[in-house]
Amino acid sequence: MPPVTITLRKSKMVAITIKIGNAQIGGSILQFDGDEEPFAKGRIKDVELGKGSTLPAKQLEIETNVLDSNTATNKIVIRHIFHYNEGDTIDTITIEDEVEDHRDILSCKATYLFAEL
Amino acid sequence: MKRSFVIIFILMLARSTSLAQEISLSQLTMPSSPGWVLADKAPASIEKPTTPRAFGVSLLNLLQGSAIEATPFWFSNKPDLEYQDWIRKKSLFIETLNISAASYKTDSNSHLSLGLRSQVIRIYSKAQLEKLRQQEDKIIDLLVNRDANGNLDLVAIGKAHDELEKIQNRGIFSVELAGAYLGQSSTFTFKDLQSSKAGLWSNIRWSPANSQLDFVALARYAWSVNSLIDSTYFDYGLSLNYETKKFNVAIEYVNRRNYTADNNTHRFALLANYQLNEHIAIVGSMGKNFDTENTVFTLFGLNISLASPKTPIGGDED
Numbered sequence: 001m002p003p004v005t006i007t008l009r010k011s012k013m014v015a016i017t018i019k020i021g022n023a024q025i026g027g028s029i030l031q032f033d034g035d036e037e038p039f040a041k042g043r044i045k046d047v048e049l050g051k052g053s054t055l056p057a058k059q060l061e062i063e064t065n066v067l068d069s070n071t072a073t074n075k076i077v078i079r080h081i082f083h084y085n086e087g088d089t090i091d092t093i094t095i096e097d098e099v100e101d102h103r104d105i106l107s108c109k110a111t112y113l114f115a116e117l
Numbered sequence: 118m119k120r121s122f123v124i125i126f127i128l129m130l131a132r133s134t135s136l137a138q139e140i141s142l143s144q145l146t147m148p149s150s151p152g153w154v155l156a157d158k159a160p161a162s163i164e165k166p167t168t169p170r171a172f173g174v175s176l177l178n179l180l181q182g183s184a185i186e187a188t189p190f191w192f193s194n195k196p197d198l199e200y201q202d203w204i205r206k207k208s209l210f211i212e213t214l215n216i217s218a219a220s221y222k223t224d225s226n227s228h229l230s231l232g233l234r235s236q237v238i239r240i241y242s243k244a245q246l247e248k249l250r251q252q253e254d255k256i257i258d259l260l261v262n263r264d265a266n267g268n269l270d271l272v273a274i275g276k277a278h279d280e281l282e283k284i285q286n287r288g289i290f291s292v293e294l295a296g297a298y299l300g301q302s303s304t305f306t307f308k309d310l311q312s313s314k315a316g317l318w319s320n321i322r323w324s325p326a327n328s329q330l331d332f333v334a335l336a337r338y339a340w341s342v343n344s345l346i347d348s349t350y351f352d353y354g355l356s357l358n359y360e361t362k363k364f365n366v367a368i369e370y371v372n373r374r375n376y377t378a379d380n381n382t383h384r385f386a387l388l389a390n391y392q393l394n395e396h397i398a399i400v401g402s403m404g405k406n407f408d409t410e411n412t413v414f415t416l417f418g419l420n421i422s423l424a425s426p427k428t429p430i431g432g433d434e435d
Contacts, residue, residue, distance in 0.1 A: 021197060027256075065261065
């Protein structure tokens, strides 16, 4: 997946929520480029990334791993939802894929750049 | 001495096998693919379309003689349906509505069978929902932690998933419905299709969280027309199953109102087995079938299985 640029307001606090759809089970690792340790990992809900003014200098790497635990479908759908901390959505990136067999794990990586509105 | 022991052992085994065939559980669980149950066919290959387009193609193939099984709700992605939402959902009629169909030809007729099945209600206890949430957290934790070589612990993830599936099957109350239709045409055209069999099933199951008990209540209505033997009956009954690693016991009672014969009959089955080791189990059973007057007893038997690690309790669909 090529890098995606998220355009945001510099005065507001930016957060991210990652939704694993299709009743599947998954977790994500968030890491800013150059950092030694992940910024956050596990279930990602309303995780603050920083003020809009501080993000354009950074590059965010997200790895999401999903276990196909739904016997009814092998399809995987992941949503990376960038939003301000009061709730307004900035951008939603949807990743759709399919695993071959039940219990397989899908691993996908995404890179985000930020720009001021 | 040794030789006579072997002969006695073989006789005991043969006796056990023959009696075990006479009385078995009628599987009060729902048929997984009701469209094939009435046809009494196990299709060699089954198309499982996952998109509307593939479903359309499969339907066209069905007319040429094939079998399909599909759950249309999952034809499209559901990005907002997270695992936690899924296990909290109580009404799942649309989500679990499964279609099964098959067509085949015999020397004199062509046949088409259609079946629907759905888990209409599924309710987990609060304690079980909390267990599921904790197990989901455990899996998520395993999915975001890699070892020094950058690998996920796939064995631990597999075990955690097995445990999740076990938890999903306990602390649950569910209601399932199914229906099936079998039609036949002597002219090998679908416009002359006439119904020959149909059936409706309803199944209520309760599996308490902190025990190995399973309660199942069943009602089913089945009728056959245009076939050699007309038959219409209504069954209702209960079963109770208790299962541990080594010991299984199952009891089942089903009453049948036979509208064709205008009588009431019942069947009763009690089965138990104790697994001595991986391949040998002590089996005991007693019971009575719908069509037998006398009770059939099996006091004692041994089952030796070379392929299956555990002797299952279960039997033929009645």
